[in-house]
Amino acid sequence: MDHQNNKQHYNFAFLDEGAKREIRRSILKAVAIPGYQVPFGSRELPIGRGWGTGGLQITLSIIGKKDILKVIDQGSDDSVNAVSIRKLVTATTGVQTTTDTGCATIIQSRHRVPENKMRNDQIMVLQVPNPEPLRSVSPKEVVSRTLHSEAEYSGIWLRLYEGIIKYGHTVSGADHPVMVEDRYVMNPSPIPKFDNPKLHQSDCLYLFGAGREKKIYAVPPYTEVVSLAYEDYPFAVEDMTGRVCKLCGAENVYFDEIFDSSTGEHYFQCSDSGFCARRRGKIGGN
Amino acid sequence: MPDDAERLGGISLNTANPVLRVRDLIVRFGEGCNYCLQGAALEKGRCPYCHSVWALNKVSLDLYKGEILGIVGESGSGKSTLLRALYFDREITGGEAYISEYKDGEKNIFEISNQQKRYIRNQKMGMVYQNPIMGLRMNFSSGGNVAEKLIAAGIRNAGSMTERAKYLLNHVEVPINRIKEEPKNFSGGMQQRVQISKALANNPSILLLDEVTTGLDLSVQARVLDLIKRIQQELGISMIVVSHDLSVIRMMADRTVVMLEGRIIEEGLTDQILEDPIHEYTQILVHSLL
Numbered sequence: 305m306d307h308q309n310n311k312q313h314y315n316f317a318f319l320d321e322g323a324k325r326e327i328r329r330s331i332l333k334a335v336a337i338p339g340y341q342v343p344f345g346s347r348e349l350p351i352g353r354g355w356g357t358g359g360l361q362i363t364l365s366i367i368g369k370k371d372i373l374k375v376i377d378q379g380s381d382d383s384v385n386a387v388s389i390r391k392l393v394t395a396t397t398g399v400q401t402t403t404d405t406g407c408a409t410i411i412q413s414r415h416r417v418p419e420n421k422m423r424n425d426q427i428m429v430l431q432v433p434n435p436e437p438l439r440s441v442s443p444k445e446v447v448s449r450t451l452h453s454e455a456e457y458s459g460i461w462l463r464l465y466e467g468i469i470k471y472g473h474t475v476s477g478a479d480h481p482v483m484v485e486d487r488y489v490m491n492p493s494p495i496p497k498f499d500n501p502k503l504h505q506s507d508c509l510y511l512f513g514a515g516r517e518k519k520i521y522a523v524p525p526y527t528e529v530v531s532l533a534y535e536d537y538p539f540a541v542e543d544m545t546g547r548v549c550k551l552c553g554a555e556n557v558y559f560d561e562i563f564d565s566s567t568g569e570h571y572f573q574c575s576d577s578g579f580c581a582r583r584r585g586k587i588g589g590n
Numbered sequence: 591m592p593d594d595a596e597r598l599g600g601i602s603l604n605t606a607n608p609v610l611r612v613r614d615l616i617v618r619f620g621e622g623c624n625y626c627l628q629g630a631a632l633e634k635g636r637c638p639y640c641h642s643v644w645a646l647n648k649v650s651l652d653l654y655k656g657e658i659l660g661i662v663g664e665s666g667s668g669k670s671t672l673l674r675a676l677y678f679d680r681e682i683t684g685g686e687a688y689i690s691e692y693k694d695g696e697k698n699i700f701e702i703s704n705q706q707k708r709y710i711r712n713q714k715m716g717m718v719y720q721n722p723i724m725g726l727r728m729n730f731s732s733g734g735n736v737a738e739k740l741i742a743a744g745i746r747n748a749g750s751m752t753e754r755a756k757y758l759l760n761h762v763e764v765p766i767n768r769i770k771e772e773p774k775n776f777s778g779g780m781q782q783r784v785q786i787s788k789a790l791a792n793n794p795s796i797l798l799l800d801e802v803t804t805g806l807d808l809s810v811q812a813r814v815l816d817l818i819k820r821i822q823q824e825l826g827i828s829m830i831v832v833s834h835d836l837s838v839i840r841m842m843a844d845r846t847v848v849m850l851e852g853r854i855i856e857e858g859l860t861d862q863i864l865e866d867p868i869h870e871y872t873q874i875l876v877h878s879l880l
Contacts, residue, residue: 462737
């Protein structure tokens with residue numbers, strides 16, 4: 305489907321040019337101040353807020369005709385949310401899409417960073433439900449912004465300590481807070497702890513968009529990103545030892561655990577479906 | 591100040607170098623007008639023309655090392671407002687305060703950045719509120735509550751924080767095996783003791799206590815007061831104890847100031863104030879106790 309051939313004519317990449325310009329300006333500011341949440345005027349889209357509208361607006365603002373897009377949801381190219389977003393972008397831009405991480409120039413993702421090492425010519429766009437790591441400390445925006453400005457993050461450290469004192473370890477699974485360039489504490493969006501180290505000194509640009517909360521933030525390439533942890537309880541990613549992908553045999557990747565109710569069998573599969581398909585020689589675009 | 595030393599008689603206080611010096615502290619609700627800003631007479635702390643409330647009207651006091659200073663006065667006299675202003679809970683309208691342990695007592699603590707205020711709040715002061723809900727996070731463990739102050743002071747070692755929390759909770763007789771439990775499960779007296787241990791976490795040099803025993807039954811009151819007295823003797827912390835209960839003041843305070851309508855109307859040794867009150871209001875106050 306070509307965007308020119310739609311019955312109703314949409315502007316390239318759905319958003320009007322003014323909106324795209326504003327979002328790009330917010331992105332530039334976010335890149336200039338790594339980890340800082342830049343407010344932006346989140347637009348109405350044909351998908352509901354909280355369904356990836358932040359990431360989608362970033363993608364629509366930065367995408368050009370030559371870009372190749374990959375959209376994933378929890379690692380999968382085939383989930384409904386990923387497919388719908390991909391369809392919307394192609395319908396309004398006509399860009400090529402792919403499931404191969406290596407071929408993509410823009411990857412929009414919900415809750416995962418791909419297994420392949422991302423390159424400097426790629427942009428990773430992450431959808432963010434809750435951008436504010438201080439939200440649990442205070443429900444008031446004016447308070448959380450003041451605390452950020454004063455780099456006062458005791459409340460977040462206290463939350464980590466609560467897990468240690470109650471359960472003997474930090475209890476955060478996804479969205480474990482990180483310190484960016486020793487200045488701003490940032491929610492890395494609910495990626496598993498397994499993916500946190502990928503943000504540190506990465507080659508690619510990470511952009512984070514929260515459409516419902518109207519915030520954009522960024523981790524530019526080669527930025528210091530340190531997961532928060534106490535000295536005597538060092539940060540650790542999920543332990544994947546002993547797990548093997550049933551389909552491709554991969555180890556030390558992030559897995560989905562699958563239960564087959566007819567056989568009663570438990571097994572693991574790569575969460576990154578593009579990575580798994582490539583290993584099995586089954587990869588394609590359109 | 592020679593007259594201070596004179597007034598204090600036999601008590602050996604280092605009056606040359608107060609731990610805390612407060613000068614002309616003003617907290618006013620309302621803009622003020624030509625009438626009240628000139629310092630003209632107010633009606634119960636309220637300007638008859640512009641209706642501004644002068645919660646604190648040029649309050650000055652000194653707190654010396656290791657002493658307990660009592661503040662008494664009726665409801666609305668400005669006692670709690672004074673403590674909250676000193677703990678940066680409440681914005682002030684004017685005035686100065688100096689802490690000997692911060693920049694050698696030469697910097698007005700109301701004129702410094704929020705970060706520096708937070709530093710003083712977390713490292714130099716402790717506060718125990720009348721209502722534990724104000725001072726504690728009821729949904730965090732009691733250990734976490736104590737640790738909060740340590741985290742704010744920059745400690746990033748969970749084990750050492752847990753050790754400190756255990757030591758302090760033990761000190762205030764909260765069973766250590768309840769360190770994981772939230773204060774919301776505790777009785778009022780126990781919550782108050784968790785609050786005290788939290789306030790002590792960073793060995794503050796100044797402890798502010800706002801009506802800490804109000805609402806506790808008599809036996810628990812006595813134990814909390816004993817505990818505070820013991821801590822003061824062991825650690826030599828200077829304290830300001832606010833209470834409307836003269837028996838608490840009599841038991842705790844070395845020196846006492848009496849507040850009325852936002853002003854200090856009388857100050858001196860606690861015994862002097864209770865035995866030989868000079869101001870009319872203090873006479874009524876003391877008389878109503880007897």
